[in-house]
Amino acid sequence: MTLDVRDVDVELGGTQILEAVSADVGDGRLVGVVGPNGAGKSTLLRAMNGVVEPVSGTVLVDEEAVHELPSKAASRRIASVPQDTSLGFDFTVRETVEMGRHAHVPRFGTDPDPEAVERAMERAEVAQFADREVTSLSGGEKQRVLLARALAQQAPVLLLDEPTASLDVNHQVRTLELVRGLADDADRAVVAAIHDLDLAARYCDELVLVADGRVLDSGLPADVLTPAQVRKAFDARVAVGTDPATGDPTVTPLPDADGDLDERVHVLGGGDAAAPVLRVLADAGATVTVGPVSEGSLDHETATRFGFDAVTVPPFSSPDDAAVARASDLVAAADAVVVPSDAASWGANDALRDIATAAVVVGDGDRRTGGGARVELGGLVDALAALDAEPEPFAVTDGGDATAE
Numbered sequence: 001m002t003l004d005v006r007d008v009d010v011e012l013g014g015t016q017i018l019e020a021v022s023a024d025v026g027d028g029r030l031v032g033v034v035g036p037n038g039a040g041k042s043t044l045l046r047a048m049n050g051v052v053e054p055v056s057g058t059v060l061v062d063e064e065a066v067h068e069l070p071s072k073a074a075s076r077r078i079a080s081v082p083q084d085t086s087l088g089f090d091f092t093v094r095e096t097v098e099m100g101r102h103a104h105v106p107r108f109g110t111d112p113d114p115e116a117v118e119r120a121m122e123r124a125e126v127a128q129f130a131d132r133e134v135t136s137l138s139g140g141e142k143q144r145v146l147l148a149r150a151l152a153q154q155a156p157v158l159l160l161d162e163p164t165a166s167l168d169v170n171h172q173v174r175t176l177e178l179v180r181g182l183a184d185d186a187d188r189a190v191v192a193a194i195h196d197l198d199l200a201a202r203y204c205d206e207l208v209l210v211a212d213g214r215v216l217d218s219g220l221p222a223d224v225l226t227p228a229q230v231r232k233a234f235d236a237r238v239a240v241g242t243d244p245a246t247g248d249p250t251v252t253p254l255p256d257a258d259g260d261l262d263e264r265v266h267v268l269g270g271g272d273a274a275a276p277v278l279r280v281l282a283d284a285g286a287t288v289t290v291g292p293v294s295e296g297s298l299d300h301e302t303a304t305r306f307g308f309d310a311v312t313v314p315p316f317s318s319p320d321d322a323a324v325a326r327a328s329d330l331v332a333a334a335d336a337v338v339v340p341s342d343a344a345s346w347g348a349n350d351a352l353r354d355i356a357t358a359a360v361v362v363g364d365g366d367r368r369t370g371g372g373a374r375v376e377l378g379g380l381v382d383a384l385a386a387l388d389a390e391p392e393p394f395a396v397t398d399g400g401d402a403t404a405e
Ligand SMILES: Nc1ncnc2c1ncn2[C@@H]1O[C@H](COP(=O)(O)OP(=O)(O)OP(=O)(O)O)[C@@H](O)[C@H]1O
Pocket: 012, 013, 015, 017, 035, 036, 037, 038, 039, 040, 041, 042, 043, 044
């Protein structure tokens, strides 16, 4: 079964909460909704399950409009696990999970699948609490009871609002493994609002990044979770790396940049020499480009983590004409060029050698001299700030010569 959100606007209390939101969730897909507090994630889930009616646009479950379905028909198609785990009444866990069977049990009949409740409690690991009153459970235990209730509903579309919010790290992973398995095994369409970006990236097929009631981006986690987009959505500085064990993106929050270096700086890299320079420039708040660097090198990984534009070349190869031309473009757009004295690309060809000669050099490798300042890493930011008054534009001629004009 598929879930199709088409151009949905939602207003609550006279305020527009969602604007032109669209999302597709296919069979067997787990889609994560991520975004800052108040972005509209819960509201989107409530529009998906029909609790909130859009003022325009529509939500379709296998081509049927959710808002036009009678409530039992909607419950047979969509199960929800709400964010709020407060369960006010003194029902037992089993009674609470049985509520999930409501849509399947005829008014005066018996449950066609009498084992469904027990199975759901087992899967959500709450069977041991079956006869306890729900109000006596911890927040995380209650959250798993609500998951069991949704599982008992056996709906092909499952919506989860922060399913791991109250869970310890073990149950976070177990719950998301379970949710992942539900999407894989039973060809469900699953949507989960998830605050933890690392977990969202690890378990979801796709992410929908929501900010201020709009979809900022959607697609593969690695495409959506770039430092620039996370910054735009959350107003937070982050580094985005790659988990060496899983290959998934990892998002590390960084403190705000200490400085306000209002410079665009190109760093000539290679041989892992640029990484410390990039870290210093990131902290200083500079706009940075880098390259040529080898794909997958520490220089490249560091640039990616900070969201810096990088010119790359395959490992163990010299920069080709295209890489040199692209690096030259970035140099031409920069206010200053920095080159670590050990950078491998220095001297790789005439154009890069000439660029490096006109650059600020970091470190004291004695083989090389730069036309700008020669500084230690700790003095780099001051040296660049000193250039700020009258930055020297760099020009690279067709012949590959770079000159400071
Ligand atoms: N009934 C309502 N009337 C007016 N505004 C509302 C109503 N319900 C929610 N909002 C507002 O809509 C915005 C989106 O709320 P929503 O709960 O969807 O955000 P969220 O992304 O799920 O946030 P969080 O991460 O904090 O759970 C918030 O600014 C919220 O205050």
